Amino acid sequence: MAISQRLHTKLVQKLILTPSLQQAIKLLPMSTLELSELLTQEMVENPMLEEVPTEELQPAETSPEKQEEKAPDNEKTDTWDDQDYEYFFGEYLDDGYRSRIPTEVKELPPIENTLSTVASLSDHLLWQLSMQSDDPLIRDIGEAIVGNLDGDGQLVATVEELAAMGPWPTDDVERALALVQTFDPIGVAARDLQECLLLQLRHLGAGGAPADKIQMAETIIAEHMRLLQNHQIPELARKMGMSIDELKPHVETIRHLDPKPGSRYNPSQSQYVTPDVYVVKAEDQYVVLLNEDGLPQLRISPVYRRLMDKTVAENTDETRAYVKDKFRSALWLIKSVEQRQKTIHKVSTSIIAFQRDFLDHGIEYLRPLVLRDVANDIGMHESTVSRVVTNKYMHTPQGVFELKYFFHSGIASSYGGAVSSVTIKQRIRKIIEQEDPQRPLSDSKIVAILQREGLDLARRTIAKYREELKIPT
Numbered sequence: 447m448a449i450s451q452r453l454h455t456k457l458v459q460k461l462i463l464t465p466s467l468q469q470a471i472k473l474l475p476m477s478t479l480e481l482s483e484l485l486t487q488e489m490v491e492n493p494m495l496e497e498v499p500t501e502e503l504q505p506a507e508t509s510p511e512k513q514e515e516k517a518p519d520n521e522k523t524d525t526w527d528d529q530d531y532e533y534f535f536g537e538y539l540d541d542g543y544r545s546r547i548p549t550e551v552k553e554l555p556p557i558e559n560t561l562s563t564v565a566s567l568s569d570h571l572l573w574q575l576s577m578q579s580d581d582p583l584i585r586d587i588g589e590a591i592v593g594n595l596d597g598d599g600q601l602v603a604t605v606e607e608l609a610a611m612g613p614w615p616t617d618d619v620e621r622a623l624a625l626v627q628t629f630d631p632i633g634v635a636a637r638d639l640q641e642c643l644l645l646q647l648r649h650l651g652a653g654g655a656p657a658d659k660i661q662m663a664e665t666i667i668a669e670h671m672r673l674l675q676n677h678q679i680p681e682l683a684r685k686m687g688m689s690i691d692e693l694k695p696h697v698e699t700i701r702h703l704d705p706k707p708g709s710r711y712n713p714s715q716s717q718y719v720t721p722d723v724y725v726v727k728a729e730d731q732y733v734v735l736l737n738e739d740g741l742p743q744l745r746i747s748p749v750y751r752r753l754m755d756k757t758v759a760e761n762t763d764e765t766r767a768y769v770k771d772k773f774r775s776a777l778w779l780i781k782s783v784e785q786r787q788k789t790i791h792k793v794s795t796s797i798i799a800f801q802r803d804f805l806d807h808g809i810e811y812l813r814p815l816v817l818r819d820v821a822n823d824i825g826m827h828e829s830t831v832s833r834v835v836t837n838k839y840m841h842t843p844q845g846v847f848e849l850k851y852f853f854h855s856g857i858a859s860s861y862g863g864a865v866s867s868v869t870i871k872q873r874i875r876k877i878i879e880q881e882d883p884q885r886p887l888s889d890s891k892i893v894a895i896l897q898r899e900g901l902d903l904a905r906r907t908i909a910k911y912r913e914e915l916k917i918p919t
Contacts, residue, residue, distance in 0.1 A: 470782040474789065474833035478722045478737055485742045485783070494750050494769065494776040498743040567599060567634070567711035568592050574629045587614055587622035591635055599634040599708020600642065631707035639705055643667050646703045662686075662696045674700065721841035723794045723849075725805065732805055734794045736787055737841075744780050746773070789826070793834045796823045797852050798842075804852075805842055812868050815853050870901060871911050878917055 473481065489495045575588045590611050594603040601623075609619045626635045632649045636642035644667055651660040666674060666686070673682040674697070683693045724735040753769045797820060803811035817835075821828045835849035854867045877895060881887045887895075889908040896903055 469778060470785055471833065473782050473786045474830065475836040477837040477839075478720055478741060480837070481783070481786075482741050485744060485779075488779055489742065489744070492772050492776055492779075494747050494772040495744050495779070496747045498745050567595065567597075567708045570711055571595075571626065571629055571634065575626070578625060578629075583614070583618060584622045584625065587612070587619055588626055591623055591626050595635060595708060597708060598706035599631065599636075599711075600706075601635050601637050604637075631704070631710065633704060633707035640667055640671055642705060642707065643700065643703050646707075647699075650699075659696065659699060663699045666696060666700065719839045719846065721846055722838045723790065723840045725794070725798055725840060725842045727805075727843065732798045732802070734791055734798065736791060738787075744776075744783070746776055746780075789830065790834055790838065792824045792826075793820060793831055794840065794849070796820045797840075797849065799823070801852055805844060808844055809872050810869055812852070812854070814867075817853060867911075870896070870903070871914065873899075873901075874908065874911055875917070 473484075476484065489497065571592045572589065575585060575592070579585055579588065587608065590608055591601065591603075594601060594608070596602050605616060605619050605623065608614070608623075609616045623635060627645055629635075633642040633646045636645055644664060647660050647664050647667070651657060666682070670682055670685055673685065679690060679693065679697070682697075683690050686693060720737065722737055724737060725732050726735060727733070750769055751773070753765055797815075798805060800815050800819065800823075801813060803813065817828045817831045821831045824831075835853070838849045840847055840849055851868075873896070874892060877887065877892055889905045889912070892908050893903055893905050896908075
């Protein structure tokens with residue numbers, strides 16, 4: 447058996463992701479801030495890229511001298527496929543090029559929000575400590591107490607542990623703790639929930655509240671805290687030797703106390719986002735504007751373009767080869783960014799067309815929407831739409847929302863059409879807010895209410911939505 451090597455020609459069709467296509471796909475899921483960082487880094491690495499100077503951002507009429515400078519000269523230009531690049535990237539080769547995204551409104555909505563610093567709980571307490579005591583020992587112990595409070599204002603260290611930090615006498619620690627517990631907000635530095643509520647009740651008593659009412663509430667908290675936490679009102683009334691109607695005012699007094707007094711000074715950290723898209727209303731139509739603030743406007747450097755000129759003796763073949771490579775990379779980057787912006791504009795325009803009622807009237811009118819609907823509307827693939835809506839935020843008249851927020855499954859309604867799952871969650875929240883606290887609605891009763899409104903849901907669906915809304919059963 448003879449083995450021989452032969453050459454064969456074969457025509458095959460393959461789907462290949464070219465480097466330029468990979469770059470365009472990579473840019474799509476980036477946020478505006480991430481894209482700005484990437485473009486800044488590219489300008490550092492590629493000398494052919496430069497940012498359009500601020501004074502040139504407003505396009506001016508091209509003078510005859512500039513027209514002559516830009517006019518191609520067959521005797522002076524290089525012959526390295528210039529015709530192809532002029533055809534595909536003609537507008538990008540203009541020294542005064544800047545991104546041109548279609549828009550009807552020239553000004554973005556004004557930014558009226560201002561940042562401010564809010565005093566933390568520890569700052570608030572330390573200020574009061576400095577005003578209430580001039581004893582260095584009490585101040586040192588008080589600072590240790592404040593430093594061992596959690597976000598809700600509860601003391602997480604025992605008196606013995608605090609005494610060992612100094613070391614300080616236990617009596618002095620107790621004295622400093624009693625002082626801190628008189629600070630605003632009342633109830634701070636308590637060692638458990640019972641002590642926190644009792645501190646607030648004593649403050650109410652000192653403020654002129656009826657003594658018998660305060661004493662009854664203190665008895666409930668000190669002796670029957672578990673029954674109160676479990677909402678066992680009939681059993682609590684029996685233990686107190688009172689009727690439910692007689693007990694109700696005392697329970698209401700306790701209900702108005704704050705179990706987490708320190709939380710108001712330690713709000714959850716706000717997450718600031720920069721909207722990538724603005725939706726503004728121009729007359730009777732909503733218009734999409736892309737946020738390009740802070741996004742470098744790139745162009746091809748005319749200085750480095752001249753390095754490709756063969757007529758200049760200083761331009762060696764090695765120099766021209768290097769510049770040509772950077773030139774191709776720069777052109778593809780500019781074109782990819784332009785294509786990204788146009789794609790985001792198309793997707794956003796399609797979303798607001800589908801969600802017009804939401805923009806006009808609010809969350810109750812949010813309609814079901816899936817990626818396929820937008821993809822079919824703009825003639826693109828679902829994966830492209832998915833990349834576009836990733837890490838992007840839209841500023842609308844109803845607030846700032848992630849683009850993914852507008853995509854939800856729908857639930858069929860007996861009155862025709864479908865209702866968004868977000869709208870149903872909002873309806874469930876309102877039903878629960880309006881229920882009688884003494885007789886809360888079960889999931890089955892909520893199902894019956896929604897069925898009367900034409901929405902047929904299973905009880906387990908209500909339970910799932912409750913969990914997502916963080917509403918207890």
